[in-house]
Amino acid sequence: GAVVSQHPSRVICKSGTSVKIECRSLDFQATTMFWYRQFPKQSLMLMATSNEGSKATYEQGVEKDKFLINHASLTLSTLTVTSAHPEDSSFYICSASRQGYSNQPQHFGDGTRLSIL
């Protein structure tokens, strides 16, 4: 089955640090990848849609300068949390769909637990 790899799985760092999270589709090409944020015991909140070769589409209320997304290839998208602060601590999850929109499921990575001290 489709595999999405997310790295790192856990980050603990000081306030003010910028943190980069990578999301890779290992056995398929993904024109589109998605970045979610999940608070404890809550559902997935879509932050942005990452499109290969073009700018990401951010959901309302998500700061694009705070959460930088780059989708440089069909298998890699990165999310950089710039100048992270304690309120940015959360579980970040990426997902990817196979190329095309013909009702392909999203496949999720295992998430990144970000803790800002």
Place this chain on the structure above:
Amino acid sequence: GENVEQHPSTLSVQEGDSAVIKCTYSDSASNYFPWYKQELGKGPQLIIDIRSNVGEKKDQRIAVTLNKTAKHFSLHITETQPEDSAVYFCAARVYNFNKFYFGSGTKLNVKP
């Protein structure tokens, strides 16, 4: 936009019993409905999905039913086992939009 509601938020069953989780959606243009299982500290894993041209789909102990008229779909797990304990999310995707709308999740606890 699409709105997906999921019930119940928690469900506790005895091992061997069946579990049913229900979702409703608002946009009649939604045509794809996946279900995900999320274990603690991990990302959601796809367990079954259904497309709008099908009313029911089964995969061993897991089945999903879809009622397009009523705009609801359900996940059925039979002969539950302790390893089925997790949080389950339903989702819906509107035709021609590459964006998924998720339910609020159901925490399933299967007691041995």
